[in-house]
Amino acid sequence: MRKLSPDTPYLAIDKKLLAKNIESMAKKTSKARINLRPHVKTHKIPELAKLQLASGAVGITVATIGEAEVFAKKGIRDIFIAYPLLVSESKLKRLVKLSRKVKLTLAIDSTQGAKALAKGLAGVKVLVEIDSGHHRSGCDPKQAGEVALGAKTLGLNPVGIFTFPGHSYKPKGAKQAVADEQRALKEAATTMAKVGIEAKIISSGSTPSAGFSAESSGKSVKAKSLVNELRPGVYVFNDAQQLELGTCTVNQIALWAVATVVSVTGNRMILDSGSKTLGADRAGWATGYGRLLDFPEARIEALSEHHATAVFPKTKKARPGAKASGGKLPKIGDLVRVIPNHVCNAVNLVDQVYLVESQKVVGSWKVAARGRNS
Template sequence: MTLDALDTPALVVDLEALRANVVAMAATADAAGVALRPHAKTHKSLHVARLQLDAGAVGLTVAKLGEAEVFADGGVEDLLIAYPLVGSLKLARLVALARRVPRLSVAVDAIATAEAISAAVAAAGGIELGVRAEVDTGMHRLGLAPASDELVALAQAVDRLPGLRFDGVMTHEGQAYQARDEAELAAAAATACDAMVRSAEAIRAAGVDCAVVSMGSTATARFAAGHPGVTEIRPGTYVFNDRSQLAHGSATVAGLAATVLATVVSRPSAGIACIDAGAKALTSDRMIVRDAAPDYGAVAERGWPVVRASEEHGLVALPEGAVVAVGDRLAIVPNHICPVVNLFDAVAVVERGRVVDHWPVAARGRMT
């Protein structure tokens, strides 16, 4: 099947670029002697997960319990749920999941959260869960202050709670995406890594083993992997990449493995082409950079921005002299690929210009 046979909008994945991205990140981790635990919220795909595990990933990271259940159904045996699980409904599901996943761990940032998980696990019996304390290294979303008394107290509490095993510390250094250039990005990564190493040292000084020091961002992965004291990286976006990763130098054009194929459905004016991919295909996300441009993606290789997106319509700004007709196909590079994937039932897998497979987005919509 050729690309012309695909109806649009379609999420298209270049298999050669995908494989190269997977291999390159595995090589980065291997060369640095750290574990690679990719974040599967980007791809939500059992097929991509298998590529990552076969390349040497120790396991997967997921954002939600529902994602973990899908990957467990697919045979993944080592999962980190990097999200606080709160409430009896989720804890019952967590216990059931722990019975069929040999190595399962969760993230917490409060003693009360850990105590509730412990109570559920202890009541079930025969289960041990790994626990990681989440550290706020500057994003100010979740987590405790680095090397703080509260962080140490959390580690000590987890260490003595029945059914739990304290594994270490983790963070998402998303604040690094505000860096203006490569030097600022490297500095932001180093600052976050230093804070994590100090946190682990403070916990160890209090008598609790802290084996894992885990960093989580594609943009900083190349810096974090080689930082002394870091033991694990959890990048996610790298498998597909997007315009944000291009801007931060963590991807090249050759590494853009995923695009949204769209059809020009109208030429409402000389400088505008309307495509059949709007916010329900591209999302409303801006690029994850400082002072992001107000667009919704751009045409691959040409850079023409999608300057307006309603639910089903995208308006592409064309330069003077551009020759674009109704019926033409345009490949759009998303600003942020992770939420885009969640909008599609499947991805069209392309190799050497031909569609060779369709992979279901197995964990699509698993928000709970």
């Protein structure tokens, strides 16, 4: 692998696995008759968003105005900013400019948020964000009608509701999160109907819960689920979190960091992919700071900015160069493949990702919206 490779550490995307992941989610949502509007904060790459659109996505979801600007510049014309923006004058100007070339949908979870948008964006479509149990942003589902009516009175165009069931991110959390989401969305849609506003778009989605949402919708759209739009992001690559949550298998991991083993002491190996390559994310339930793609027994027990401490089980098998389930254990100077815990933060650390076919680097993509946080 070394000859054709860039200097380590770098991020590599397997083109075939990426294509499979894109297709699989497109099929799942299409079968369930749910619109797919993937969250592109995961990859921030316009070329990749176009593959998602080509496979049937109705548009894209972004988190920031900056991301929307980058994707709009690259020709994407249907963008939902799934964030309860509280816009300053400067941000409002940027949104007004965007709304002239893009079919823009915005988000509110308060009347204050709506007021700030209404100063320059009369008629713009908005979705009301509701809290379905993750307790991050989003209003109480009971208040959705009030927030929507407030927005309408101010001249905005409330067309639906959305939520992020982020509490799906724990072991066996997805099923409960989908149940919570269904209940919350139903309550919110009902309170909106009471003030005469139809929730045409009912949007949800996280990668762990997407399968469950699609399934319950597929069975009986009317009775079992109200969701008609999903916004998963991570599914294009998957990551160590999804692997440990059981949302994906190791054969669906389409992105990894390539790292060099720089130091070996006993069963401890130091890789040059630290938190400035992998990101420092570690949920309470995670078994480490990432996983080695080819060595399922190893764990990354510590992470500095430029060091990952991979620890192998203390068995005879675990000597450097010895055979293990993933082949020979790595030796100093070897390259290894590392799966980040949270791929969205890993991709946001690099200016480009490399494209791989049969473990050969065949090209690269610029992470065009990297760092566009505002």
